[in-house]
Amino acid sequence: MKLLFICSKNKWRSPTAEKIFHLRNDFEARSAGTENGARIKITAGHIGWADIIFVMEKKHMRRIRDKFGNLLDGKKIVNLDIPDDYQFMDEELIDILEVRVAEQIQFD
Template sequence: MKLLFICSRNKWRSLTAEKIFEQYGMYDVRSAGTEENARIKVTAGHIGWADKIFVMEKKHEQRLKSRFHQEVNGKCLIRLDIPDEYLFMDEDLIELLKARVSEYIEVPD
């Protein structure tokens, strides 16, 4: 299963999610950001590639639907509601990501 994690700049939240979930080996994982200055900026190719798309906030969901209307149509788009108040690999962020994502995919112990 191909998982795509999206935040604003792809430096903290979505990059942390990528690093955490790629360790499990059962998922192909990528991450990207919605802003111009993102480390990796989300493209239509990312959207087309993904089986499940996890966004951190409502604004990310809105940006994807606005910029990639056709590509996101019919895609599994999930909002995690994780605010931009964590640093890369923050322990609290890791626990929150695992808890929220486990509602949608298998997260090994």
């Protein structure tokens, strides 16, 4: 299963999620950001690649819907509701990600 994690600048939240979930249970994970200054900016290719798209906040869902509209048809999009209050690989962020992502997908 291919998991795409989206935040604003692709610096802390989504790269943390990518790092902890990539290759776990044979999942593939990628991350991207919605803002112009993002480390990796989300593209149509990311949308097409993903089986599930996880956004950190409602604003990220709005941004990708506005930009990619029809490409999102049939895609599962989940708002993890994680504010921009964490640094890369913050232990509290990892704990939150583990719980909220596990609510959506099965881990062995």
